[in-house]
Amino acid sequence: MMLQSASTTIHKWLAQPWPQMKMDLRIVLVLACGSSAGFLALRWMRKKRIRKQILEARSKRNNGLKEMEKAVSEFKQQNPGIQTTSILSLPLAELAEKLKEGSLSPESVLYTYMEKALTVTQKVNCVRHFIPECEQHLQELKKQKQKGLLYGIPVSIKDHIAYKGHLSTCGFTQSLSELQEEDSVLVKVLKRQGANPFVFTNVPQSLLSYDCGNSIFGQTVNPLDHKRTPGGSSGGEGALIAGGGSILGFGSDLGGSIRLPSSFCGICGFKPTAGRLSNSGIRGPIDGILSVMGTVGPMARNVDSLVLCMRALLCADLFQLDPTLPPMPFNEEVFSSSTPLRVGFFDTDGYFLLPPCMRRAVHTTKKLLQEAGHTLVPFTPPSVHYAIDELFFKGVFADGGSTLSAMFERDIVDPSLKFQVNCLRIPNLVKKVVAKIIKPWFPRLASHIYALCGVGFITSLTAVALHIQAYRQSFAAEWKKCKLDVILCPVLGPAFTLGYPAKVLSKFAAISSTMLFNVLNFPAGVVPVTTVTEEDDKELKEYQGLYGDPWDKKLKEAVKGAVGLPVAVQCVALPWQEELCLRFMKEIETLSCKGRQKKAT
Missing domain, CATH: 3.90.1300.10 (Amidase signature (AS) domain)
Incomplete structure (x- = not known):
């Protein structure tokens, strides 16, 4: 029913006079451009806020280190003979x-x-x-x-x-x-x-x-x-x-x-x-x-x-x-044993x-x-x-990395992690296709990529645990x-x-x-x-x-x-x-x- 309704709407739009269609297209383009501009503006504002937070955090860290240095200096002045x-x-x-x-x-x-x-x-x-x-x-x-x-x-x-x-x-x-x-x-x-x-x-x-x-x-x-x-x-x-x-x-x-x-x-x-x-x-x-x-x-x-x-x-x-x-408690007998x-x-x-x-x-x-x-x-x-690909990776990245990816989306990714984060962002279907293609030449990498797809369902997660x-x-x-x-x-x-x-x-x-x-x-x-x-x-x-x-x-x-x-x-x-x-x-x-x-x- 939904497909039929959408089809009817498209036919009605196409049946309109060309000037009206042009007007509709302009409205769509304006809305699309406005949405894109709004998205980019929000993204810019978010990054600006993050950079401000980073500068504030660094300043607090540096002030703390100066406080630490001052405390050491005062102690040394009062106690000059410390070895x-x-x-x-x-x-x-x-x-x-x-x-x-x-x-x-x-x-x-x-x-x-x-x-x-x-x-x-x-x-x-x-x-x-x-x-x-x-x-x-x-x-x-x-x-x-x-x-x-x-x-x-x-x-x-x-x-x-x-x-x-x-x-x-x-x-x-x-x-x-x-x-x-x-x-x-x-x-x-x-x-x-x-x-x-x-x-x-x-x-x-x-x-x-x-x-x-x-x-x-x-x-x-x-x-x-x-x-x-x-x-x-x-x-x-x-x-x-x-x-x-x-x-x-x-x-x-x-x-x-x-x-x-x-x-x-x-x-x-x-x-x-x-x-x-x-x-x-x-x-x-x-x-x-x-x-x-x-x-x-x-x-x-x-x-x-x-x-x-x-x-x-x-x-x-x-x-x-x-x-x-x-x-x-700590078992002293086991630690102290000298048995070969x-x-x-x-x-x-x-x-x-x-x-x-x-x-x-x-x-x-x-x-x-x-x-x-x-x-x-x-x-x-x-x-x-089997332990690494099927158990470790699927146990840690059971959700295919979606939780971690969402955290990185709200942050500035450190350069050393960009490759890893980009891998997590790849849709699971693409990961599976790539893994299948490269498997004959790079079997380890193929297994690695496939494991990053996660487990998909709660039943699968239970299976991994078992x-x-x-x-x-x-x-x-x-x-x-x-x-x-x-x-x-x-x-x-x-x-x-x-x-x-x-x-x-x-x-x-x-x-x-x-x-x-x-x-x-x-x-x-x-x-x-x-x-x-x-x-x-x-x-x-x-x-x-x-x-x-x-x-x-x-x-x-x-x-x-x-x-x-x-x-x-x-x-x-x-x-x-x-x-x-x-x-x-x-x-x-x-x-x-x-x-x-x-x-x-």
């Missing part, structure tokens, strides 16, 4: 002990790290905002009857970890007017344990990137090489800690966002099982993802610092503030072949572990292509079949040259080595064990990857010329076995340190 170099050189455990016994004051430590953080951020742009409440909290610390495990320790926190009265932006301008109404559970527990959050660190727009830049606060660079990225999305944390401006920081990890910056910056990072620490008050760009779960976790210079942090966080306060968590381990290992997951230096690190570490009495067993992770559960069970069965305690495997690195996380078409595919353990929800950590050598750089020239496609070629370009930069390995345990994973990380750190010392002599 800042010796404070900065202390490991976390020793620093915490000196603060507890009173041989160091919390003021001297806070202002020393504030000064160092200012120096670091001037070079690499890693601090998003200063938290002035840290000075007031310093006075509250002195009134606490019991000194917590982190008494007087200044800590840095990632942009989206809620702190009352402050922003959680995820790199989006639309969040610049939303102040958090209360502290996240993590911040509350940290405060009760005596820690003092003093700065927020920078992130990439949307957090779904392993670069670290956004249109508001700009690009963060790697403190070890300013021509390279610190990784992401916890890149500001990685850069600040590696630069010496923080002794303990907190990031989050949905696909490698703690482990990648740790690898790129040469520090230690730990992703617990999702649900072991509280995510309450930690905002994400896409809230409500249940099939692949992100988690908060610590980042520091060494494994002992991660251990002390986990001891402090896994306390009665945590379980009281978030009763949804399993009440599992049965270690599964692999140097490639079969999805993406990492550079020679990263695979060499696995084999060097394997040899050290064998010499120390541990049993090493070759392990092939099952069905990684498939993830089944995959976890089958992976665990393989693990048990090999009688493994832990797994040793590679992590993406070394640090990419700036711009390459955007240029590499494998924006997510290259991080399959970390994403795999988010799908599985296994605890995983990163430990630096060596550096890139001249021989590694020579071998890289022969690197072809697994397919010799554009992804492999761009990866080769991204990591070349990295001699001297850190190289890390990844350590993994079964769910809820954080203490065993940390014990394994500590073992590797100790053996690698002895190996380097032996080589030096």
Whole structure:
């Protein structure tokens, strides 16, 4: 009936005299032009408003840093004898002990790290905002009857970890007017344990990137090489800690966002099982993802610092503030055990072949572990292509990226994310056609594009969740079949040259080595064990990857010329076995340190 009515209307219009038709056409054209002009005007006004918000945010950030600088200057004038170099050189455990016994004051430590953080951020742009409440909290610390495990320790926190009265932006301008109404559970527990959050660190727009830049606060660079990225999305944390401006920081990890910056910056990072620490008050760009779960976790210079942090966080306060968590205090017996381990290992997951230096690190570490009495067993992770394309991408982008695309529509897209955002904007039908056409030549890229179509229906989303559960069970069965305690495997690195996380078409595919353990929800950590050598750089020239496609070629370009930069390995345990994973990380750190010392002599 509607088609018949429309047809009748068109016939009547065509039956009109030509002058009347011309008049109607003019009216239509005027209305169309007016609508276009109105649309363009609204778009211009929106961009103008966004740019104003950005300028205001930058001004507030700069004023905060000046306030921070002024506070440091006043403290130094009143306390001229503070030995800042010796404070900065202390490991976390020793620093915490000196603060507890009173041989160091919390003021001297806070202002020393504030000064160092200012120096670091001037070079690499890693601090998003200063938290002035840290000075007031310093006075509250002195009134606490019991000194917590982190008494007087200044800590840095990632942009989206809620702190009352402050922003959680995820790199989006639309969040610049939303102040958090209360502290996240993590911040509350940290405060009760005596820690003092003093700065927020920078992130990439949307957090779904392993670069670290956004249109508001700009690009963060790697403190070890300013021509390279610190990784992401916890890149500001990685850069600040590696630069010496923080002794303990907190990031989050949905696909490698703690482990990648740790690898790129040469520090230690730990992703617990999702649900072991509280995510309450930690905002994400896409809230409500249940099939692949992100988690908060610590980042520091060494494994002992991660251990002390986990001891402090896994306390009665945590379980009281978030009763949804399993009440599992830190298991000292598991961590302290010296029983030889049965270690599964692999140097490639079969999805993406990492550079020679990263695979060499696995084999060097394997040899050290064998010499120390541990049993090493070759392990092939099952069905990684399926886990990445069908489970991770469809779990995270279940809506085909529509939620994320809508957020970018209301914002200025950071240049490093334009390719990714444009891919999300492509209609699903076009994605499917393109995927089918290119599949014979670029099978990985075809699978990647098809996965970005999402799942379409709630029933499909349920199916993905069920498939993830089944995959976890089958992976665990393989693990048990090999009688493994832990797994040793590679992590993406070394640090990419700036711009390459955007240029590499494998924006997510290259991080399959970390994403795999988010799908599985296994605890995983990163430990630096060596550096890139001249021989590694020579071998890289022969690197072809697994397919010799554009992804492999761009990866080769991204990591070349990295001699001297850190190289890390990844350590993994079964769910809820954080203490065993940390014990394994500590073992590797100790053996690698002895190996380097032996080589030096």
